[in-house]
Amino acid sequence: MTNHKALQQATxxxxxxxxxxxxxxxxxRYEICPADIIYTFGAYGMPTRFSHWSFGKQFHKMKLQYDLGLSQIYELVINSNPCYAFLLESNSLIQNKLIIAxxxxxxxxFKNNARFANTRRDMVESMTATAERIANYEMIYGKDEVEYxxxxxxxxxxxIDPSLVRWRYGNEEVEPEESEPVMRKTAYDDLWELDHKRIESNALEPKRKKIPATPEKDLLLFILEHSRELEEWQRDILTMxxxxxxxxxxxxxTKIMNEGWATYWHQRIMREMDLTTDETIEFATLNANVIQPSKTSINPYYLGLKIFEDIERRYDKPTEDMKRFGAVPGSGRKKMFEVREMDSDISFVRNYxxxxxxxxxxxxxxxxxxxxxxxSDKEYRVVQDRLIAQRVNGGFPYIVVEDGDYIRNGELYLVHKFEETELDVPYLESVLxxxxxxxxxxxHLETYVDSKLVVFSFDGKKIHKRFA
Amino acid sequence: MKDETGESFIVSQENWTLHRKGYQDQKRHVDKVKKAIEDNLPDLISEESIVMSDGRDVIKIPIRSLDEYKIRYNHDKSKHVGQGNGKSQVGDVVANDGSKSAGQGTGKQAGDQAGSDYYEAEVSIAEIEETLFKELELPNLEQREQAEITDEDIAFNDIRKKGLIGNIDKKRTIIAAFKRNAMEGNADIMPIYNDDLRFKTWDPIVKPQSRAVVLMMMDTSASMGNFEKYMARSFYFWMVKFLRTKYEKVEIEFIAHHTLAKVVSESDFFSKGESGGTICSTAYEKALDLITKKYNPARYNIYPFHFSDGENMSSDNPKCLTLVEQLMAVSNMFGYGEVNAHSRYSTLMTTYNKIEHPKFRHYVLKENKDVYHALKKFFYKSMEDSV
Incomplete structure (x- = not known):
């Protein structure tokens, strides 16, 4: 337990x-909370998020690990203005100092990186409203219905399509409207058409307007706008x-960058503080735990830190080459701030x-x-490319809507933009x-399995697999 | 929220005790697991990991549709990035299949079984039992005069000043002596007088004892394969568990038969196969023999169960019929389970179809799930619906 006054001073x-x-x-805004509350927030991603059993499952898993002493959340911070950070009430003062830094x-x-420029800083309140609305729909339509x-x-x-700049809508409006073939009103209308050969030939091959005009990355939005199945409340939930x-x-x-940046600064800030011997040792232990590398994955805290430190070092003492491209000696910190503003994980790993x-x-x-x-490989480029590939689209397969009216039957045709890594087929078959x-x-969803083009389809009863 | 106090930060501690969301949604998840168990009961109770679990309390069982499915990459077909200690080389083993740790927090991966990626829930057998036994009931046949079946026992639950010297309660004797000596101004254990002695004394307890015996008969002739035996075993596993909830003591006798019947151990019963033909009446004779010698119907609730593939020697069938009648006279019920996956013509079943007796119950098991249906049929809640 931390003495409140000491914490205030340290902060x-x-x-x-x-x-x-x-x-x-x-x-x-620092909130001191008991463990189960912290783990609730961790599981939901936000204190005020809506209710769903999957969060409960996640919460249980996290809490169990904590109870068994297997893990501890070091930090929980929310991108909002004011910014909320949660501190575990059983934290020692030095733990809290590290977390605050x-x-x-x-x-x-959050405030300065370009990727975050469009994020809503009032999301805490917004999610409260979402949760209330979903709870309200549960009252009206039943818990099972909403959960389903x-x-x-x-x-x-x-x-979804998280692009910072969206130009899709303008594009769609430019699409020229096809002239509708003349509707027949009586059984003898075709007699009149004998005089209008031109129209008839046109009607033989009607051009249909493709939906979407270009492949659409935002599956959620596409369903929202084009599904004939959804009711108003369902569209509302989808939107939220x-x-x-x-x-x-x-x-x-920005996982690697964000954690690297935070780790770099908590180390620098802690160095400026007067710590007792005991505190120094405790801090060193905590810090070592945070940045421990792993054999089977990349620790973003560690890799991010290393890259930022490398940037600082190189731009403090630029080589002749770098100088020719404008690097000024001693500009390490300046460069770091620039990177934290302009880059995301992909460009960060690619450039630095x-x-x-x-x-x-x-x-x-x-x-x-x-x-x-x-x-299988230790080549620099291979490692770098793989790391980038893992970060593409937030680590999720890139799926686009190719056709919302497939074989003119209103069927949905999705395409997995295949890049070297195959999908988990049982999971795919459960998602369709x-x-x-x-x-x-x-x-339908088109992808590659064992280097063969495969289309998976679900017709409401069964999954069909077709090799194209 | 936006209080312009000039401070750029606020540290606060609030009362969070009313914030129960995590627990509520956790409960919702638990409920869903329970429901999944209920829905999958027929599959679950013939689940090998349970039947072969040998009394382990918690087992992992696959539950469909409780994973959070996503379109995701195939972990095993992807390349991942890791970091060594400086001496790593191409070809080094980073992890093994069993203890792998997933890269991007995807959690547990499925094994190699094609097409089966289940969410594994830890479920205690007790939970499954609870769900299953809710649906079962003992056939409510002629009430055995249970009160007659009593057991005498004694319980040491009293302390007296007189008693057998062998039952002396040393601690209490010393305390009594100490107290008395202390009252006399001498806080010491010694001396101990006769009056200080304390004895443990017992009370006789008479309680009605309910006992049951299961006479498990099975055809072990060559025609009974692994599947047939496994069906019998699953059934027996749950039946014994169920009877244990109803009776204080459940004894089990295993009678294996082909052309001859003998009483065998459990492991022999389920593992050993014999060659040769089948004469079912031998098993029934053995069962009747056991009942006369060991299990007096006045004291035991008797449950003879016979599992066979139905291929009995035709000439033996009339004899079986008579013996079954005799067995039913002394038993609570007689169960006949026929494992017949391919709907062959079964001589025994043809014979038994003629029996119309409230104590006689039979079921044909065709697939794994039927263990559940057989249980429900044998231990159905009311008689009228079951025959």
Missing amino acids: AEITEIAKGFGLDFYPM HVLAHCDF FLDAVLAIQEH IREEMLYFWPQME LTKEIVQQEDMYVFEKKGSQYKI PYVHQLWGRIV
């Missing part, structure tokens, strides 16, 4: 140091969940993960061979029924 001190370093954050940098990142719908939406919630996903998306796109870091950190690519996972539920007609 003031850390805030001053952070400001001195040039970090630029929203006003902060860490979340200040996160908040700075939520299950379907949540299964495809990542398939899409909004929430748009809000969370930048965090998925150097060959030296890959070698020094002994990074590798591994894959499954037989029953074992083996290192959900899409069918939302679309109301047959749905």
Whole structure:
């Protein structure tokens, strides 16, 4: 337990140091909470989010690990203005100091990174409203009915278009309207048409307006606008969940950067503070836990930190080459702030993960061979490309709507933009029924399995698999 | 929320005790698991991991449709990035299949079984029992005079000043002596007088005892394969568990038969196969023999069950019929389970179809799920519906 006054003082001190370093954050609200509350927020992603059993399942899992002493949430911070950060009531003072320093940098990142420019800073309130509305629909249409719908939406919630600039709508309006063939009113109308050969030939091959005009990445939006199945309340829920996903998306796109940035700054800030010997040791232990690398995955805290430190070092003492391109000696920090503003994980790794870091950190690519996972490559470019590929589209397969009126039967044709990695087929086969539920007609998805083009279809009863 | 106090931060601690959302949704998830168990009961109770679990309390069972499905990448066919200690080389093993840790937090991956990716829920057998036994009931046949079946027992539950010296309660004796000595101004254990002695004394307890015996008969002739035996085993597993909830003591006798019947151990019963033909009447004779010698119908509720594939020697069938009648006279019920996956013509079943007796119950098991249906048929709640 932390002494409230000591915490207050420490927070003031850390805030001053952070400001001195040039970090630029929203006003902060620190809430001290018991463990189950922190884990609730962790599971839901937000204190005020709507109710769903999947969050309950997640909560239970996280809480169980905590109860068994297997894990501890170090930080929980919300991208909002004012910015909320949650501190576990059983934290020691030094744990809280680290967390506060860490979340200040996160908040700075939320506020200044270009990816976050469009995120709603009032999302806490907005999610409260969403939760209330969904609860209200549960009252009206029944809990099971709403849950049945939520299950379907949540299964495809990542398939939105998070582009910062959207120009899709303008594009659609330019599409020229096809002239409708003349409707026949009586059985003898075709007699009149003998005089108008031109019209008839036109009617023989009617051009249909393609929906969507260009492949649409935003599956949620497409269903929202074009499904004939949905009722008003369902459209409302779909809209709200899409909004929430748009809000969370930048965090998925900047995981390595955001954590690296926060870790870099909590280390720098803690160095400025007067710590006792015991505190120093405790801090070192905590910090070591946070940045521990893993053999089977990339620890974003660690890799992000390494890249930022490397940027600082290289731009403080630029090589002749770099100088020719305008790098000024001693500009390390300045460059770091620029990167935190302009980049996301993909460009961050592409531009600043150097060959030296890959070698020094002994990074590798591994894959499954037989029953074992083996290192398959250590080449700089291979590692870098793989890391980037993993970050594309937030790590989710890239799916587009190719046709919303497939074989002119109102069927939905989706295409997986295949890039080297195959889909999990059993999972796909479980998701298609959900899409069918939302679309109301047959749905198809085209992808590659074992290097062969396959179309999976669900007609409401069974999954069909067709090799194209 | 936006209070312009000039402070750029606020530290606050509120009372969160009313914030129960996590628990509420957790409960919703638990409810869904329960429902899934209920819905999948026929599949679950013939689940091998349960029947072979040997009394482990918690088992992992696959539950469909409780995973949060996403369109996601195939973990096993993807390449991942990791980080070594500086000495890693191409070809090094990073992880093994069993203990792998998923890269992007995708959680548990399915094994290699094609097309089956289930959410594994930890379920205690007790939970399944609870759900299953809710639907079962003992056939309410002639009430055995249960009160007659009593057991005498004794319980040491009293302390007296007189008693057998072997039953002396040393601790209480010493305390009594100490107290008395202390009252006399000498806080010591010694001396101990006769009056200080305390004895444990018992009360006789007479309680009605309910006992049951299951006479498990099975055809072990060559025609009974693994599937047939497994069906019998699953059925028996749940039946014994069910009877244990109703009776304080459930004894089980295993009678294996082909052309001869003998009483065998449980492991032999389910694992050993014999060659040769089938004469079912031998098993019934053995069962009647056991009842006369060991299990007096006045003291036991008797449940003879016979599992066979129905291929009995035709000349033996009339004899079987008579013996079954005799068995039913002394038993609570007689159950005949025929494992017949391909709907063959069964001589035994043809014979038994003629029996119309409230104590006689039979079921033909065709697939795994039928274990559940057989249980329901044998232990159905009311007689009228079951025959």
